Amino acid sequence: MKHPVDIHVGKRVRHRRWMVGMTQQQLAEKVGIKFQQIQKYETGMNRVSASRLWDIAHALDVPISFFFEGLSQDLPKVSKVEATEGEAVPGDILGDREALELVRSYYAIPESQRRRLFDLARVLSDVN
Known part of the structure; x- marks a missing residue:
């Protein structure tokens, strides 16, 4: 079963990779792994080890904390956040x-x- 933190970290990896215009293959090459492993990280299928997350952060030019931004202490309720106008907005709008x-x-x-x-x-x- 996928852990919500692994899913969140994987989404953040995918978002940052996409924002800098990098393919899974390019990121994999920078990190020294196969692109299939990047796919598994991005879907939350596989957990990213601390050292691998360090390498990915370096390759994507972000601090490690980037991958945990927006992660709530109350994981089951992370799906929605309230906007200032009171309307519900997807918690993962960058998804x-x-x-x-x-x-x-x-x-x-x-x-x-x-x-x-x-x-x-x-x-x-x-x-x-």
Whole structure:
């Protein structure tokens, strides 16, 4: 049975790898393992050892703590968080590929234009 922490860490590995534009094969080569092992880590099928997590963090240029961000002490209730406006938002919003693509695209826009796009999105969504 998959442990919720292993699933969370695996998702964070996948998200970071995807955000930096790295394939499973490329990450595996940097870490010195087969890409199938990266697949197993990303799905939570296999646990990532401390030393391997260290290597993965180095390859993805993040601190080890990155993989545990957003992990709640109360694991069964980690699925939803409340937004400031009181509406439920998926606890793992970066699990949505469309959301990840949107974030990558957003940060690829020059800063001055990005701010205008942000303002437009707020107006269109009626969220202040």
